[in-house]
Amino acid sequence: MKLTEKEIEIVELLEKNARLPIDTMAKMVSLSVSEVEHIIKKLEEAKVIVQYATIVDWRKVDGHEGVTAMIDVKVTPKRGVGFDEVAERIYRFPEVKSVYLMSGAYDLSVVIEGRSMSEIAHFVSEKLSTLDSVISTTTHFILKKYKHDGTVFEQGDQDRRIVVAP
Template identity: 85%
Template sequence: MKLTEKELEVVEILAKNARLPLETIAKMASLSIEETEQIVHKLEEEKVIVQYAAIVDWRKIDGHEGVTAMIDVKVTPKRGVGFDEVAERIYKFPEVKSVYLMSGAYDLSVVIEGRSMSEVAHFVSEKLSTLDSVISTTTHFILKKYKHDGTVFEQGDQDKRIVMSP
């Protein structure tokens, strides 16, 4: 889909902060509120804007820390459907948050979330690796998120003293 310059500008504004009021987006894009509303509606209808979501730092909520793992999956593609069919089977599991077709040593990258490492291990051994097309998996556990979708987590207390030298 080809977007106009103004439509692209609205997409970029929403990608940075989807909570901005329509009036603010209109001002930023030099559009009327009605024009902005029409553009946003069109983008939603055409599935250019798929969903509005919050980025949550779950480590700050007691009892909800959880475990995130990135799993490299090597698969045998099926004739006529390639990787799409196995990717669809994988993304239908509720634990799966993302599935990407990759270049390189592995075919798919799967991101899953669980309550514990053993829950993730159970998913890999009982659900993922038992699929017909799956040849091998390599699991990487995320130990700490520094930045996610452009949002920096915990910038830390930086020393704000002025450096003095003789």
């Protein structure tokens, strides 16, 4: 789908702040409120705008600090469907947040979230590794999240100047 310049501007504004009021957005792109509403509706129906999401810093919520892992998966592609069939089987698991086809040593990168490391270990050993096409996996646990989807999580008021000693 080819987008106009105004449509691209609207998508970029929504991508940065999905809560931006439509009247503010209309002023920013020099269109009427009804034109912006029409464009947004059209882009939602065409699935250009797929979802509006909230980024939550779960570390700040007592009792909700979970574990996130990135799993490199090496698979045997199937004739006629390549990696799509196994990727679909993987993304249907509720623990799975993202699945990407990758270049390099591994074929798929899978991001999952769980309540504990043992929950993720169970997922890898009992669900993921047992799939027919899966040859091997390598699991990387996220130790600290600095930035996610363009949002910086920690910005302390530390003095970032370089210390110069005489």
